[in-house]
Amino acid sequence: MPEWKGQTEGGDVNQSLLIRILRRVDIRVIYCFLPFVVIYYLLFHRKRARSIYLYLRRIHGWSWFKAKWGTYRNHILFGKFLMDRFYVYAGHKDKFIVDGLEKELVFKYFNTPKPLVMLSAHVGNFEISSYLCGHLPKKLNVLVFGGETKQMLRLRSLAMKDNNIKMIMVKEDMEHIFHINDVIRDCEAITLTGDRTFTGRRNHVFEFLGKEAEFPTGIYNIADRYNADIIAMFVLGTGKNFHYKIHVESISVDPSIKGRDARAAAYGQAYVNILEKVVKENPLQWFNFYDFWKIL
Numbered sequence: 231m232p233e234w235k236g237q238t239e240g241g242d243v244n245q246s247l248l249i250r251i252l253r254r255v256d257i258r259v260i261y262c263f264l265p266f267v268v269i270y271y272l273l274f275h276r277k278r279a280r281s282i283y284l285y286l287r288r289i290h291g292w293s294w295f296k297a298k299w300g301t302y303r304n305h306i307l308f309g310k311f312l313m314d315r316f317y318v319y320a321g322h323k324d325k326f327i328v329d330g331l332e333k334e335l336v337f338k339y340f341n342t343p344k345p346l347v348m349l350s351a352h353v354g355n356f357e358i359s360s361y362l363c364g365h366l367p368k369k370l371n372v373l374v375f376g377g378e379t380k381q382m383l384r385l386r387s388l389a390m391k392d393n394n395i396k397m398i399m400v401k402e403d404m405e406h407i408f409h410i411n412d413v414i415r416d417c418e419a420i421t422l423t424g425d426r427t428f429t430g431r432r433n434h435v436f437e438f439l440g441k442e443a444e445f446p447t448g449i450y451n452i453a454d455r456y457n458a459d460i461i462a463m464f465v466l467g468t469g470k471n472f473h474y475k476i477h478v479e480s481i482s483v484d485p486s487i488k489g490r491d492a493r494a495a496a497y498g499q500a501y502v503n504i505l506e507k508v509v510k511e512n513p514l515q516w517f518n519f520y521d522f523w524k525i526l
Contacts, residue, residue, distance in 0.1 A: 242381040245316075249385070252313075252320035258471065260313050268305040278519040279305070289439045289523065290513050304514045307467060311355040311517075314472070318361045319385040325472050328362050328465060332478040336463060340368045345414045345458035347449060349424035349481070351505055352517045354466040355474060360421075361389040370395045371413045373406065373422035410449070414456050422449065424462070424501050425518065434495050436502045439509065441523045450497035451490055460497065462504045466512055479504050 252260070272279045282304050286297040318326065339346050346368065350356040360372060374386065374397050387397060398409045398420075413420050425445060427433045432448035453460050460481040465474050481504070483496040509516055 242379050245379065245381045245385075248316055249320050252317050252322070257313055257317045257322070261310060261471075264306055264309045264313075267309060268302060271305060272302065281518075281520050281522070282516075285516060285518075285522070286513065289441065300514055304516070307514055308517050311358070311467065314355060315358055315361070316385075318358065318389055323361055323389075326358065326362050326474070327472060328359055328474045328476060332476045336461070336476065336478055337367075339459050339461060340366050340370075340419060342459065343417060345417045345453070345456050346419035347414065347453040347458050347460045348419060348421040349449070349460065349462050349501055350421060350464060351423055351425040351508075353425075353505070353508060353512065354464050354515045356421075356423075356463070356465045357386075358474065359463075359465045359476070360386075360393065360395055363393055365392065366394040366419070368394075369413075369418045371398050371409070371418060371420040372396070373398050373400060373410070373420065375400050407448075411452055414452055414458055417456075421463075424449070424498075425505065425522075432494070434498050436499055438502050438523075439506055443523050445498055445502060447494040447498045450494040454490075454493055454497070462501055464508050466508075466515055477508060 279301055283297050283301045286292045286300045286304075287294070290297075292300060314326070336348075339348075348370075360370070370393075372390070372395055374383075383397070390397070398406050398413075400406050410420060410422075427444050427446050432446065432451070433444050434447045435442050435444050437443075438445075450460070452458075461478055462481055463476065463478040465476055467473075468475050481497060481500045483493055483500060487493050487496050
């Protein structure tokens with residue numbers, strides 16, 4: 231997937247500078263600068279902007295003008311969600327609210343003896359929940375891209391350390407696959423994105439929002455082997471500053487389905503169905519900035 235570098239932009243120096251600024255400045259001041267930053271990206275990172283424009287134009291069927299305006303608003307939301315995470319890193323997590331009755335449902339899964347697989351996506355601001363959820367009764371392992379900047383990895387680790395959360399790095403040597411198997415076998419919880427494929431993983435093509443797209447299915451084989459609970463969870467912006475809501479649904483398949491690959495495909499289809507519903511309801515909170523459907 232050469233279109234996606236997976237690394238938060240800015241580098242260690244600029245990210246450190248941003249943290250120092252946010253310790254002293256209200257984030258709403260930073261929000262005021264986002265339109266200028268977004269205009270820069272729309273002008274000089276056109277491939278990324280084009281992928282969102284075509285997603286809105288061809289996948290959702292929006293008009294030319296609505297898709298152009300939607301691309302701008304999508305980038306504003308992405309910038310805002312990213313700044314919210316940095317605001318948490320700067321020590322302001324108490325300003326945020328993550329609500330919804332489904333939040334209690336998530337904690338019920340963390341209080342069972344069974345292993346838990348929690349699938350998210352590049353939709354909304356899932357990562358912020360790892361910093362705001364409080365101490366979890368079951369250890370949560372978060373699968374993260376190992377090529378991130380050192381500063382981002384350090385900030386994430388510090389934000390998660392009090393919540394019983396541990397990071398597992400995705401690296402080219404595929405060692406993370408063994409870690410995933412171990413934590414599920416040991417009845418811990420793990421969360422990862424279900425919409426991002428990598429070389430070396432088991433993948434399957436599903437119809438998603440009317441066009442074919444590839445999704446990973448290897449995690450379902452491991453989860454099914456250890457009879458883990460599997461849920462899809464998304465943390466979505468509400469339109470209010472500092473305010474997010476949780477959407478969570480259980481993922482299950484008909485027990486009569488036999489065969490490893492058939493069951494993995496059935497789990498994958500159930501996840502895709504849930505993701506499709508969430509994206510239809512929140513089209514501007516889709517943040518896969520590359521040709522997801524191979525439609526360019």
